[in-house]
Amino acid sequence: MGTAAAVWRFLVGPPVRVRQAAKQQITPIEGLPALSLDALTSVAYGPEAIIAVLAAAGVAALHLVLPISIAIVVLLAILVFSYRQVIEAYPGGGGTYAVCRANFPPSVGLLGAAALVVDYTLTVAVSIAAGVGSLTSAFPALGPATVPICLGILALVTTLNLRGLGDTARAFLLPTMLFIVGLLGVIAIGLIHPLAQDTPRQGQPLTSTQGLEAVGVLLVLKAFSAGCSALTGVEAIANGVPLFKQPRVVRAKRTELLLGSILGVMLLGLAVLAYRWHIGPRSGETVLSQVIALAIGRNWAYYVMSLTITVVLMLAANTSFGGLPVLTSRLAADNYLPHLFSLRDERQVFAVGIWVLAGLAGVLLVAVRGQTLRLIPLYAIGVFTAFTLSQSGLVKHWWKTRPARWRYRAVVNGAGAATTAVATVIFLVTKFTVGAWVVVLAVPALIALFVRTHAYYARCGRALGLHTIPDRPSAKPTMVVVPVTGVNRLTQHAVAEALSISSRVVAVHVVAEDAGQDTEHDRELDERWARWDPGVPLRILHTEYASVARPIVAFVDELREERDEQIVVLIPVALPHRLRYRFLHNHLEVALTAALKTRPDVIVASVPMPLRIP
C-alpha cells in the first residue's frame, strides 16, 4: 500500500462489514437534528433573501418584510399539514421519488428525481455558503477567504461521509438544541428588551404607506419567492418515517408539527425584529448576525451563537449527503444511472454518489464565490417542484385508496399542491434571468441522462441475453504465445506458466531492423535458447517499425486466421517490490495489452514475477 493509500485509509477508516439492519430508533426531539436541520437552518438565509430583494427597490420597501413573512408562514402551515398526511399515507418513507413511482407514470418520477438531485446539491451549497457567511460576519477578517473556507468545509463533510457517519448523527442533538434555544432566546430578548426597541440604525421610523404605490406586485412576488427558500427541508421528516420509534406515524407527525411551530415562530420573530429595526442588507454581515448583535450585543454570547449557526449549517449540508447517494443508488438499481452509483465501497457508503455531490456543490460554491444570495434564485425551484409532485401524487393516492375522510385529505394535499405549483411558477418567472435558467436546463438534462441510461441498459440486457439461457459453452484447443526478451528467469517463469496452460506454446522475440547487425543477435539468442532447451520453440520476428507490439499482434492475427484455436498471450512482467522502480521495466506490457484488447478471441494476461532487489 502506497503512502497516498495509507493516508486515505487513515482518513476514511478500515473496511466495515454490513451493519446490522437495526434502524436508529429516534424520538421526536431526536428527530429535529436527524431530519429537520435543513428546514430549521433556513432561517439563516430565508429572511435575508427577502430583505435583499426589498432593499433593491429602496428603503421604503423594507417594511414589506413583515406581511411577506406572514404569507410564507401561512404556506409553511399548509405544507406542514400536507406532509403530516404524507407521513400517514407512506409510513414506509415517502420520498418524492417513491410517491411519484407509486402514483404516476415513470417520466413524472424521473422529474421528481431530477428535482431532488438539484435540491440536494443546492442544499449542500447554500448551507455551506450560509454557514461561512455566519462565520465571516462574526470574524470579518476571514471575509477574503470565503471560497477556500467553503471548499475546506465541503472537503471535511465529504470525508466524514466517505467514512460513513453511522450513528454519530445523534451527536447533532447538542448543537441543534443550542441553535433552537439560542435563537428563540435572541428573538425573545429582542421583542421584550426596552433598549432593543430603539431603532439604532435609522432615527426615523418609516412612514408606513409612503412609496407603497411604487413597490408593485412583481416586487412582492419576487420577495415572496426568495423568502420561500426558508421552507426547504420540511419534506425531510416524511422521507425518514422508518427511523422513528413505534408508534412511528404518531411520532413522525408530532415531529413535523414541532418543526413547523419552531420554524414559524422563528420566521415571524425575525421578521418583526427586522421590521422594527429597519434592518437592510449589509456588505460582509448577514441579516441574522445583525439581528443577534442588536438583540444581545457583540459579546461572548454573540460569538457562541454565530459559531453554533455555522456548525448547524454544516450539519444541514451533511444531511443532504445522507439523501442524494441513497437516491442515486435507487436510480442506479432501476437502471436510470450507471450501476457505479449503486456500488457500496469498503465503508458501505455509496461513494460515487458522495463524490458527485461534493463535485457539483464545489463547482456551485466556486461559481458564486461562496455568496448565499446568488444561490437562492436556483434553490427553491427544485424543492417546490418536488413539493408539488409529492402532494399531487398523494391526491391521486387518496382518490385510489379512499380511506376514511379521504375527501378532506385530498383537499389538504390538493391545496398544498396548488399553492406550491403556483409558487414554482412564480419562481420560474421572477427568477429566470438571475439564475433559475440553470435549473431549467439542469432538470431536463438530468431526465435525458436517466432516460438514455435506462434505454442503454435495456438494449445491453437484450444483447447479453439476461433473461434467456445461453447455449452450452464449448472448448477449443489452446495455443499460448509468450513474448520474451531473452533467456532469463523472467522468461523461465512465464514459459512455465504457459506450459501449465497448454502443451502448445511458442515464444516470440522481436528484433527491430537497424544496422544489419540482426543476424549476429539472432544467432546468439538462438544458441542460448538451444542451450536452455525449454521444450518450447522460439520465433524471432523482424520488423522495420519501431513498435514491438505491432509484429506480435501481426503474429497473433496470423495464428487466428490459420486455425480455430483459443489463443492466449502471456506477457512476462518484472514486478520490483518498490513502486518507483516499476517504470524501469515492462514497457511492452501496456502497449501490447492495449493493442490486443480489441481482439475478443484472444486472452491477454500478464505473468508477474516479483523481483526482490537488495
Add this chain to the structure above:
Amino acid sequence: MGTAAAVWRFLVGPPVRVRQAAKQQITPIEGLPALSLDALTSVAYGPEAIIAVLAAAGVAALHLVLPISIAIVVLLAILVFSYRQVIEAYPGGGGTYAVCRANFPPSVGLLGAAALVVDYTLTVAVSIAAGVGSLTSAFPALGPATVPICLGILALVTTLNLRGLGDTARAFLLPTMLFIVGLLGVIAIGLIHPLAQDTPRQGQPLTSTQGLEAVGVLLVLKAFSAGCSALTGVEAIANGVPLFKQPRVVRAKRTELLLGSILGVMLLGLAVLAYRWHIGPRSGETVLSQVIALAIGRNWAYYVMSLTITVVLMLAANTSFGGLPVLTSRLAADNYLPHLFSLRDERQVFAVGIWVLAGLAGVLLVAVRGQTLRLIPLYAIGVFTAFTLSQSGLVKHWWKTRPARWRYRAVVNGAGAATTAVATVIFLVTKFTVGAWVVVLAVPALIALFVRTHAYYARCGRALGLHTIPDRPSAKPTMVVVPVTGVNRLTQHAVAEALSISSRVVAVHVVAEDAGQDTEHDRELDERWARWDPGVPLRILHTEYASVARPIVAFVDELREERDEQIVVLIPVALPHRLRYRFLHNHLEVALTAALKTRPDVIVASVPMPLRIP
C-alpha cells in the same frame, strides 16, 4: 481510435519504417546550418550579456565591451584550433561523452554527460528566449505575451521533432545564409556609413580613462564570463563529423574554421559598433536590434533581419532536440537512464528524450519569464565544463597514442583545456548567487541519477539471471476461476474460453450479505445455472463486506494453499463499441486485477466480449 489520438496522429504523422542508414552527406557550407547554428546565433545574446553586466557598473564602464570582446575572440580562436584537433582524433564523431568514455574512468564520462544534458536544455531555453526577444524588439506590442509565445514556439519545435525531422535540416540553409550575409552586411554598413558614425543617442563621446579605476577586476571577469555564452556551440561540428562528405576530416575542419571566422568577425564587428554608438541595455529592445536599427534604420530590411534572427534561433533550439535524445538514448543503452529513453517510438524518434527536454526547457522559460539575460548565468558552465573535459581527454589521447607532432597537439588541446577550465571556475565564482547554483545542484543530481539507475539495473540483471541459463521450465496442472454475475452470454463466452484452457473450471459468484434475502437470490441463480448446465460448477461466495474482489481473492488464496496448481482467473468483460459506454460496465475488473496483481503465481486475464448495441 479516439478523436484525441486522431489529432495526434495528424500532428506527428503515421508510423515510419527504419530509415536507410544512408548518412546525410554534407559540404562545409551545408555544415553551417546543420551543425553551427547554435554557435552562430550566440551573437544574439553574447554581446548583450556583456553590455548588461557593464551597464550595471555605470555608463563609464560600457567602453570595456571592446577589450572584453577581443579576449573572447582570442578564446574562440583557441577553441577552434583545439576542436579541429578533436575532429582529427575522433573522426567517428567525438562527442564529449564519447571522448570521456574513451580516456577517463566512467565517473568523468558521467560528469560530461550531465554537463551536456544541462547544456542542451539551456540551449533550447536560451535560443527560444532570444528569438522571442528579437521578435518583441521588432514588434513591442507582443512584449506582454513573451512567455506564451516562448511556449508556443517550444510546442512547435517539440511537435516537429516528434514527427522526426529527417532530411528537412537542409531547408535550414536559406535562413542561415540570410542571417550570416545579412548580419555581416549590417556590420559592414555600420562601420563604413558616415551617418552611422555619428553618436545618435548621446552627444558626448566617453572620456576613455575616466572612471576606469572604479571598474575593478571582478566586473571585467563577470562581463567576460557572461560574454563567453557567445562561444557555446563551437563543439557541435566535432560531434557530427560522420555527416560530412569524404574526405570527412578535411571538410569538417574547414567548416570549423569557417564557423570560427564568421563568428569572430561578427563578435568583433558588433563590439566595435556597440562601443562607437555607446549602446546600453534598453528595456524591451535587444542590443542586436539596436545595432541593426542604427545601422540600416527601421525599414523593411530591419524587419526582415529581425524575423530571420527569430527563425534562426528557433532552428538553433531545434538542433538541441537532435542532440539530447541521442545522448540520453546512449545513456539508457549503457543502463545509466531508464530504458524508456532508448525506445524509439513509431516515428523512429526517441520520444521520451524529446518530451523530457521540452518539459525542462518549458519550466526554465516560465521560471525566468522568457528573459534571456536571466538564463545566461546558468548557461556557460555546462558548456565550458564539457569543453574542458573533452580537451583534457584529448591531451590524454595524444599522450597514449603519440602520433606525429603529438606534443604540439597536446599543447594546443592542453591550452584549450586550461583556458576553459579557468573560465569555468570564473563562471562558478562570479555567477554562483545569480543562478549558477542551479547548475551546481543539477549536475551532481543528474550524476546521482545515472549512478543509481546503473546500480539498479546491475542488481536487477543479477536477480533475473541475465547471464546464466535458467532451469528448464516445468508445467503444473491448471485450475481456472471465472467470476460471474449470472447466467448470460458474457458468462457463456468466458466459461467457453476457460474450458479451452483447462477442463478444471469453477465459476464464482459473490453475494453481499444485506437484508436476509440472500437465500432467495442464491436459489434462483442455482436453478438457472442447473438449467443451463455448462459443465462447470458454480460456487456462491457470501461476504459481509462491500468489496466483491475481497471474497474472490480469499477463494483464490484458499485454492493456492490447498494444492500446487497453476491458478488462472478469467474476468468476463463487456466491451461496448462506444468508449463512453465503457464506464457503465465492468466495475469488478479493475478492483480484481489490482487485488490479484501481487500474487505472482496467479494469472489474471480479462476476457473481453464485444457488445454491438444498436
